[in-house]
Amino acid sequence: MRRLWENKVSRRKLLGGAAATGAALPVLHEVIPHRGVHGGTSAAHAAVERHRMAHRGSGHLGAVGRVDNRRNGFDPQAILRDFDTGTVRNGVREWDIVAEDREIEVAPGVKYAAWTYNGRVPGPTLRAREGERLRVNFTNGSSHPHTIHFHGIHRDVMDGVPGVGAGNIGPGESTSYEFDATPFGLHLYHCHSTPLAEHIAKGLYGAFVIDPREGRPAADELLMVMNGFDTNFDRSNEVYGVNTVAFAYINEPIRVRRGELVRIYLVNALEFDFVNSFHVHANFFDYYPTGTKLEPRDFTDTVILGQGERGILELRFPYAGKYMFHAHVSEFAELGWMGFFEVTG
Ligand SMILES: [Cu+2]
Numbered sequence: 001m002r003r004l005w006e007n008k009v010s011r012r013k014l015l016g017g018a019a020a021t022g023a024a025l026p027v028l029h030e031v032i033p034h035r036g037v038h039g040g041t042s043a044a045h046a047a048v049e050r051h052r053m054a055h056r057g058s059g060h061l062g063a064v065g066r067v068d069n070r071r072n073g074f075d076p077q078a079i080l081r082d083f084d085t086g087t088v089r090n091g092v093r094e095w096d097i098v099a100e101d102r103e104i105e106v107a108p109g110v111k112y113a114a115w116t117y118n119g120r121v122p123g124p125t126l127r128a129r130e131g132e133r134l135r136v137n138f139t140n141g142s143s144h145p146h147t148i149h150f151h152g153i154h155r156d157v158m159d160g161v162p163g164v165g166a167g168n169i170g171p172g173e174s175t176s177y178e179f180d181a182t183p184f185g186l187h188l189y190h191c192h193s194t195p196l197a198e199h200i201a202k203g204l205y206g207a208f209v210i211d212p213r214e215g216r217p218a219a220d221e222l223l224m225v226m227n228g229f230d231t232n233f234d235r236s237n238e239v240y241g242v243n244t245v246a247f248a249y250i251n252e253p254i255r256v257r258r259g260e261l262v263r264i265y266l267v268n269a270l271e272f273d274f275v276n277s278f279h280v281h282a283n284f285f286d287y288y289p290t291g292t293k294l295e296p297r298d299f300t301d302t303v304i305l306g307q308g309e310r311g312i313l314e315l316r317f318p319y320a321g322k323y324m325f326h327a328h329v330s331e332f333a334e335l336g337w338m339g340f341f342e343v344t345g
Contacts, residue, residue, distance in 0.1 A: 065108035074120035076248035084124040094135045099142040106229045107246035114203035122225040123206030130184040139174040149192035154179035161192045184212040185291035201271040219263040227269045240337035249339025258345040264313040268305035277304045279328040285315035317343040
């Protein structure tokens, strides 16, 4: 393994080789770098080696061992249903967001020096209703300049880009972004400091849900931010997932109820890869691109999303059981972007 990395074998070449020998599934363990790029990961090296040996030829899905969610300070299971509606003060809906540097574990034993909003990746899922006045109080507690750029319709000075309005917010500085919640739909927010790809890829992004005035039908609502991590700084990702942790929903399936409407807010926050996708097994869903219309555009089982693209999926599971979902970009699935729904009742 060490020799492979020192020869700078790309994960893509390695994947090709692994697939050719019929050993593609455990490939995550073969490609995770462990040369201490994030400072002293000999423990990570040992962990990766253990996984690699455990998986050789097993055809097992996922990783051996578990990520320590408590140490990370966030849990992919909790992020699924954690919608943050902030606090309404004097008719304005407000949130406080702090940018912080934080080391997180993205796959068992694989640490990543992330930049976070409020200590988590993705950042808090901000939720408002169409037409409300919103204020986001941003403090930069990180060691680099950052911003928050919101998707939506607003004045230039509230757009969170360098050189306009408050521009870059330096370490220790603060600003407030104020705008109206429009249009309704599923949007995102992210840092817009340069170099842009790095500031996003480090973890400074989150989902921004604006509910239509009349609301949507009651449902079990889930947030899925598709993301990835470039753990060796070669501008390609080695680890993929939904809500950050590789194979999180393989290890702990998402529990839903048979016959109940499930609404998935799906965001593609991936950098360094042009497209990502979502495919669910043994079922189909209504698809609302960007969530900006109340009628679905498609009835399908797979959607492809470019960088920054997002959409709302609605489905019901007619049968109890375990149903896989994953990126239909198979390479991403094998590197962590897969999971199960566990349907009960
Ligand atoms: Cu930034």
